[in-house]
Amino acid sequence: MATSLTAPLELYVQTPQNPTAAPLAKFEPPAGCYVGLWADLDSPDGRSDLDRLTELVGSHAVYFRYNFFRRPENANPWSPFFPAKFVEQLGGEDAAIHLAVEPRIPLKEVTEDLVKEWARQAGALNRPIFMRWASEFNDTVNSWNKDPVLYREKFRLVARIMHEEAPNVAMVWTPMAFSDLKSVMAYYPGQEFVDWVGITLYSKYYWNGDPARVTVNLLPNSRLDVLYQAFADKHPIQVSEYAAEHHSASSSRDLSYFATAKMQQFYFNIMLKYPRIKNINWLNFDMTAADEYKGYPATRRANYNLLKSPSVLKTYQHILSQPYFLKTFNSASRYSYQPIPPALNQNAVVLGYVADARVSSVRYFLDGQLLQKTSVAPFRVQLPTLKAGKHTLKAVANVGSPVQYSFKMP
Structure with a gap:
């Protein structure tokens, strides 16, 4: 055992695969962690980014995008009721789809008929889908934050219908990073309705954009601990979104050194100490250049695009070269x-x-x-x-x- 009281690190040993002791949940690999990537098929730049990354780092086990849940008559080619084209093009035997489904109608208007239609279209494609329904409910800017009782009711409705009508869909309950468990438990719909528990968090150089609060000495995985301790014995855990910024709209500094350090700490610490985290999704996006984010405060706009920093890309390649990180769906690591x-x-x-x-x-x-x-x-x-x-x-x-x-x- 360690003899230091102020140890800067802990030592682990690599062993043959040691599968999760509990029964596996839907889509859960026995050992190892899926790597996922945000993908944009709606723009030439987004498609070329995905093609280039696939060429440089290989495939991913999961591809994700946002999907706005609304009435079918209000959908459009850029925001379909169900993104069938995306699911068909990227999902299959070797890759799952992760859809961040956000209500664009009041929760009380989410009816059984609407959910059944979404489930019908999802089930017809029979591709594996992680459905991240109404996530980040602990963020007050989201309309589904207002009524925890209604939130639980609608999550259970969606889960029941998916389990009955679309068995290819796994339900993911996802708060944003938090430190007080009580702040999210009021929204937890119950173990029988949740297949995976998720979390979203990012490594930002300035805490909430405050130049006086630099996060260089913050371990990003420390923000997982409360959630992991509460749920790892009940559900596999999905990091629904993660990225480390290499540039911020609020500064001209090149933060690549920060990003490379944080992403290594995050992925490798999870590999060694968090065996029930089975899926990490990188948000490969430049918020500093996207038109839809130009009205946001500069402190909220960061560049997470792997292709726009050579050192960050090289670090990501190094991470994905480790056999623990699974680049194809329905695979498992040889090591624990x-x-x-x-x-x-x-x-x-x-x-x-x-x-x-x-x-x-x-x-x-x-x-x-x-x-x-x-x-x-x-x-x-x-x-x-x-x-x-x-x-x-x-x-x-x-x-x-x-x-x-x-x-x-x-």
């Missing part, structure tokens, strides 16, 4: 991760969970001798063949006190 146990097998692979956001390099000492220095997250090192008996592994990060583990080799 656990804290270093009292006994290790020969040639064990050890990785570092970042417990301090300032960690950028790690030196490993085996039985007092320098084994390896690495500046590449997740700070992986492979132990050599060792004699039977007791050994020590010390990790020294660039900040904080060293951490030392003792283990036996059979």
Whole structure:
């Protein structure tokens, strides 16, 4: 076990696949985490971005977009009642679709007939769909925030109909990041109506746009903890939206260094310590250039487009090269991760969970001798063949006190 009280990191060991102990939920992989990507097929730039990213980083297991729920007669080619074309083009055996479905009519006008029509169209395509219904209900700007009782009623209605009429749809209940569990539990419709629990959060350089509050030393995964502790034993968890900004409309600074650090901390810390997070969706979008966001405050407009920062793109490629991150649907990781146990097998692979956001390099000492220095997250090192008996592994990060583990080799 670790001997430091101020450890900047924790050490984990790679093991063969250790599937989730609980029965798997709909679409849940036994081990590993799907990677998802926001995709735009409605504009030439959006289509070319998707094609280019596929060329550079490969496929994704999930593709997502927004869908406005309204009466069919009020739909239009750019905002269809059900986005069948998107689902047909990107969904299939190797990829699921994630639809962020937002009511554009009052919740009380969401009727059984309307929901059944949406379910009929979804079911007819028989593609796997994560339906993120009326998410971020804990944000007061959303009209479905006003009445928790009505929200629960309508979520249950939608879930019941999807489960009956469109078994290819998984229901995802998604608050935005929060710290007080009570603020969202009034909206929770109940375990039988929720297939996955989701969350949306972003890594922004300035907290709420305040230049006096820089978030460089904030671990992005720390904002998952309350939700994870409350729901990971009941549901698989989907990070419905995540991205780290490499440019903000409120500053001329290049924030690529910030984005690369945060995305590595986020994805790799989840890989090591949050086994029930099974789906992460990156919002590949430049809000600083999009016409529809030009009326928003500069502090709310960020550039998350992977193609517009070479270092951010390279980091994303590195993340997706890890076999734990699943680039095809209905797949599973060969590996799982656990804290270093009292006994290790020969040639064990050890990785570092970042417990301090300032960690950028790690030196490993085996039985007092320098084994390896690495500046590449997740700070992986492979132990050599060792004699039977007791050994020590010390990790020294660039900040904080060293951490030392003792283990036996059979």
